[in-house]
Amino acid sequence: MATKTPKRGKKAARGKKAQNLTLPAGEETEPVNMESMGHPEIYPLVLTTKTQEIFKCRVEEDVTDEQPYKLINKETFFEDFKNRGPISDFYPVKKIIQEYPGEELLLVYDKDFKYGLNFYLIGTEEGKENYLNPPEVPEEQEEHKDYISEELYIYKPPVSKPWVSLGSEKEIEEESVKESTKQIRYMISRKRSRFGAPIKFSDQNASYVKDAYIECTAYPDKNFTLKQLEKDISMQVVPEIKDMSTQTKWTYPKNATTQYYPREFSEKEKKVLQQSKPLADFLESVSVSVEIALQQNEITNTFIDDWKSLAEDEGMFGDKSDTHLKEYQSFTDLHSPTEKMITCVSWHPTIYGLIAVSVAERLSFEERVHFSGKLLLQPSLILFWSFSDPIHPQLMLESPDDIFCFKFCPSDPNIIAGGCINGQIVMWDITAHADRIENIKSGGSRSKKAVLKPMFILEPDSNKEAMYIRHCAVSSIENGHKKVITDIHWLPDTFEINRVGSVFENRNGICCQLVTCSADCTVCFWDIRPQKPSTPQPTEKKKEESIEIPFDVPSTFLHLDLSWKPISKEGEVIYTDWKMERDPETGRLTTKKPVSLYTVHDGAVHTVQRSPFYNDIILTIGGWNVAIWKENVMSGPLLQSCCAPKRYTSGHWSLTRPGVFYIGREDGYVDIWDLLEKTHEPALSQNICITMITYIKPWTFSSKQQFIAIADYYGTLHILEIPWTLSRPSTNEMSSVNHYFEREVKHLDYVEQRKIIREEEKNEMELEKEKKKVKTYQKSKEQIEAELKADYESYLELEKSVLIHLGLIKLSEKMSYIDL
Amino acid sequence: MVNVGSPPAPRRSEGADRLGPSLPGSRAVPGRGEEVEETLKRIQSHKGVIGNMVVNAEGIPIRTTLDNSTTVQYAGLLHQLTMKARSTVRDIDPQNDLTFLRIRSKKHEIMVAPDKEYLLIVIQNPCE
Numbered sequence: 032m033a034t035k036t037p038k039r040g041k042k043a044a045r046g047k048k049a050q051n052l053t054l055p056a057g058e059e060t061e062p063v064n065m066e067s068m069g070h071p072e073i074y075p076l077v078l079t080t081k082t083q084e085i086f087k088c089r090v091e092e093d094v095t096d097e098q099p100y101k102l103i104n105k106e107t108f109f110e111d112f113k114n115r116g117p118i119s120d121f122y123p124v125k126k127i128i129q130e131y132p133g134e135e136l137l138l139v140y141d142k143d144f145k146y147g148l149n150f151y152l153i154g155t156e157e158g159k160e161n162y163l164n165p166p167e168v169p170e171e172q173e174e175h176k177d178y179i180s181e182e183l184y185i186y187k188p189p190v191s192k193p194w195v196s197l198g199s200e201k202e203i204e205e206e207s208v209k210e211s212t213k214q215i216r217y218m219i220s221r222k223r224s225r226f227g228a229p230i231k232f233s234d235q236n237a238s239y240v241k242d243a244y245i246e247c248t249a250y251p252d253k254n255f256t257l258k259q260l261e262k263d264i265s266m267q268v269v270p271e272i273k274d275m276s277t278q279t280k281w282t283y284p285k286n287a288t289t290q291y292y293p294r295e296f297s298e299k300e301k302k303v304l305q306q307s308k309p310l311a312d313f314l315e316s317v318s319v320s321v322e323i324a325l326q327q328n329e330i331t332n333t334f335i336d337d338w339k340s341l342a343e344d345e346g347m348f349g350d351k352s353d354t355h356l357k358e359y360q361s362f363t364d365l366h367s368p369t370e371k372m373i374t375c376v377s378w379h380p381t382i383y384g385l386i387a388v389s390v391a392e393r394l395s396f397e398e399r400v401h402f403s404g405k406l407l408l409q410p411s412l413i414l415f416w417s418f419s420d421p422i423h424p425q426l427m428l429e430s431p432d433d434i435f436c437f438k439f440c441p442s443d444p445n446i447i448a449g450g451c452i453n454g455q456i457v458m459w460d461i462t463a464h465a466d467r468i469e470n471i472k473s474g475g476s477r478s479k480k481a482v483l484k485p486m487f488i489l490e491p492d493s494n495k496e497a498m499y500i501r502h503c504a505v506s507s508i509e510n511g512h513k514k515v516i517t518d519i520h521w522l523p524d525t526f527e528i529n530r531v532g533s534v535f536e537n538r539n540g541i542c543c544q545l546v547t548c549s550a551d552c553t554v555c556f557w558d559i560r561p562q563k564p565s566t567p568q569p570t571e572k573k574k575e576e577s578i579e580i581p582f583d584v585p586s587t588f589l590h591l592d593l594s595w596k597p598i599s600k601e602g603e604v605i606y607t608d609w610k611m612e613r614d615p616e617t618g619r620l621t622t623k624k625p626v627s628l629y630t631v632h633d634g635a636v637h638t639v640q641r642s643p644f645y646n647d648i649i650l651t652i653g654g655w656n657v658a659i660w661k662e663n664v665m666s667g668p669l670l671q672s673c674c675a676p677k678r679y680t681s682g683h684w685s686l687t688r689p690g691v692f693y694i695g696r697e698d699g700y701v702d703i704w705d706l707l708e709k710t711h712e713p714a715l716s717q718n719i720c721i722t723m724i725t726y727i728k729p730w731t732f733s734s735k736q737q738f739i740a741i742a743d744y745y746g747t748l749h750i751l752e753i754p755w756t757l758s759r760p761s762t763n764e765m766s767s768v769n770h771y772f773e774r775e776v777k778h779l780d781y782v783e784q785r786k787i788i789r790e791e792e793k794n795e796m797e798l799e800k801e802k803k804k805v806k807t808y809q810k811s812k813e814q815i816e817a818e819l820k821a822d823y824e825s826y827l828e829l830e831k832s833v834l835i836h837l838g839l840i841k842l843s844e845k846m847s848y849i850d851l
Numbered sequence: 852m853v854n855v856g857s858p859p860a861p862r863r864s865e866g867a868d869r870l871g872p873s874l875p876g877s878r879a880v881p882g883r884g885e886e887v888e889e890t891l892k893r894i895q896s897h898k899g900v901i902g903n904m905v906v907n908a909e910g911i912p913i914r915t916t917l918d919n920s921t922t923v924q925y926a927g928l929l930h931q932l933t934m935k936a937r938s939t940v941r942d943i944d945p946q947n948d949l950t951f952l953r954i955r956s957k958k959h960e961i962m963v964a965p966d967k968e969y970l971l972i973v974i975q976n977p978c979e
Contacts, residue, residue: 293923293926293927295911295919296911296913301914305887305913305914306884310913311886311887313968314887314890314971318893320950320964321962321964321973322893322897324962325899325962325973325975328975328977334955
């Protein structure tokens with residue numbers, strides 16, 4: 032208990048009353064005092080309410096804040112001791128009270144529990160005096176300080192005072208370190224000579240030598256064994272875990288396929304089922320609702336958005352009434368010494384504003400032969416013009432002879448194939464210059480050193496100067512056409528055709544085959560891929576096959592699709608299939624016979640073109656008129672225009688409007704036909720130049736800008752802008768034009784039928800006539816007989832009268848006759 | 852000629868009616884075959900009808916006006932779709948049943964008239 036008290040005293044909190052109550056009870060040890068706090072005279076106590084009543088020191092009644100103490104007589108204490116004995120609250124301090132010198136003791140109410148309990152007793156007179164009359168020094172000192180701050184400070188040297196023990200020496204004693212045990216002193220001596228002698232160390236096994244070491248082995252000392260009677264263990268429940276592993280059997284991968292086919296009934300079964308009653312009943316019950324539904328659809332289309340279809344066009348761009356082609360730009364090659372004409376025009380498929388033009392000499396055949404020497408010196412060119420530079424062509428492709436037609440490869444716009452006047456096919460590859468011409472629009476002021484490739488010859492660089500590019504592949508003269516190549520086309524990149532003529536699907540996705548037709552009545556298919564066995568020239572083309580057309584009129588243009596139509600000079604249009612068949616007799620490969628032959632145009636047909644909107648509508652232009660055909664309609668053209676005043680020399684469908692096409696005339700006029708406006712004459716006719724128009728090619732760049740390139744005989748290329756009205760289709764133009772074509776087809780059918788009817792009628796009429804003739808013939812036969820008879824009778828009469836006259840027959844006889 | 856005495860209103864799931872007095876399907880009656888022909892021809896002659904076909908309950912075509920591959924494809928697909936549609940309707944309300952199915956697409960409209968044993972499929976192009 033003694034050790035615990037200081038700690039307890041320092042705890043200023045409410046304290047552990049419970050502890051306090053238990054401890055003092057029944058112990059005759061020293062009373063608790065506050066020596067540790069420096070007040071050895073203070074004895075804290077707990078006084079119960081009973082005690083408080085006895086001693087009249089009840090809280091808040093007898094002892095208050097103003098007077099928290101009470102002086103109590105010694106005798107009162109003794110009485111209490113007598114009465115209550117050990118249970119008295121003052122029992123622990125009984126000794127102090129007995130030894131107290133004075134008569135009255137001071138009991139102070141410790142409201143703040145300064146000493147840990149609610150009351151404390153002061154055990155010395157001094158303490159009492161101190162408490163009752165607290166020294167005034169602190170107050171004086173405070174006053175003194177206030178007072179002095181205004182006066183000068185007078186130095187008072189410190190006066191030594193006797194030291195008053197406040198308990199600190201005890202602490203110092205406790206803290207100071209003292210030697211607890213006496214130090215042992217040893218003195219060791221040896222002979223002097225032994226010191227400093229050389230020493231030799233050696234190893235020795237300690238366990239062999241006796242007494243080489245002394246050990247203190249550890250031994251369990253019973254005094255220090257502790258038996259652990261209690262142990263803190265924690266436990267956790269875990270589920271039972273088992274580790275297991277498996278492995279699947281690895282089998283090698285195998286390709287497996289399944290194929291299925293649908294279940295079907297045989298014909299017999301179908302027939303049986305169709306006759307069955309359940310089916311008939313079913314149909315009867317179901318047909319009503321089906322017919323209602325069908326009729327609903329016929330009456331009206333309930334899903335049409337009327338609001339949307341009410342609108343005509345979106346906001347018009349440009350003047351609505353402007354229907355003329357506006358001149359945009361025109362290009363002429365000013366460098367060439369001789370007069371040239373443009374034979375073919377093609378827009379670059381991807382780059383905006385780039386157009387290629389093939390120029391040829393404007394000479395007839397005899398003149399060509401005449402000037403052949405001079406012509407060899409001048410290069411034949413394809414010129415590339417760009418919108419940004421109307422004077423200098425951007426690129427010039429050289430070829431061995433005049434090019435009559437050329438085309439960009441659809442899958443790679445850097446490859447161009449052209450057909451020459453001498454029957455050769457020439458190819459160029461402009462990949463090296465592709466980026467140059469792509470950036471033409473930016474002004475062309477970059478000086479970029481082009482990388483030289485061995486195939487190309489470049490002129491010394493100055494940006495304004497156009498590049499001459501030589502061809503990279505040429506067909507051989509012996510294997511190619513003999514006459515001028517009139518048209519050339521790339522096979523679309525889904526087709527491929529082999530030697531036999533059957534069509535394959537092209538896996539490469541790039542165009543690799545060409546078709547050409549020429550004036551020597553042949554059509555050739557070319558493949559531009561290198562042959563399988565390595566040849567010295569990897570880009571030599573190999574000829575696949577050639578189809579001989581079994582008539583001796585030269586063919587002009589052709590337009591390619593799955594089954595094509597070559598055209599003849601005499602204006603005939605032939606429709607054939609290009610499959611090759613084996614002639615069973617001779618074993619040679621021949622083409623099929625042409626299916627049908629029409630003479631429609633009275634001049635050379637030079638344009639055949641499929642409509643870009645309908646797969647089976649074809650436009651043919653030649654001579655003095657135009658015709659529109661539909662495939663599989665064999666009876667004739669859907670539309671055939673009447674003869675125009677001037678020859679038509681070129682033409683093209685419009686790219687955006689299904690019913691519009693452009694035709695160029697030989698007097699420099701462009702006729703614009705609109706099938707929805709007028710079908711008997713062009714809707715608009717506009718003068719472009721003074722000479723014959725050789726080629727027309729429209730091109731769309733965006734929905735708002737459409738150009739048409741018109742090339743003329745004098746070598747000038749005109750670019751015109753197509754106005755809004757001509758480029759923008761109306762909302763249902765396609766269906767209207769479709770209707771028109773259908774009507775025309777029906778009309779043709781009707782005409783056919785009429786023809787048949789007329790034939791029949793004619794036959795009938797003939798038959799009738801025949802019949803009539805027969806009848807009259809019969810009639811006259813009878814008549815003749817009757818007449819004969821009548822004649823005979825009259826003759827008899829005559830005979831008789833003559834005889835009577837002669838008197839050879841008597842009157843009586845006569846009378847008998849008369850009687851008769 | 853045997854006249855089927857039921858009124859022309861569509862009747863559903865009353866197979867007993869039909870199966871009762873009806874004869875097994877193998878008995879061939881010439882009049883019925885003609886009726887079937889006539890009905891189908893009438894349907895085909897409506898404006899815009901591209902084709903029609905009669906398919907049995909398992910999706911095997913019985914009679915059609917289109918070519919074989921197209922027929923088989925339509926039959927298979929529409930049969931499954933009809934089954935699905937019917938089961939949907941019946942799941943929501945078991946007392947209900949599918950009477951007609953119309954599928955409208957951009958190009959044409961497919962009409963399916965289902966029954967216990969057969970399906971009549973008509974394809975029509977409704978736009979003028």
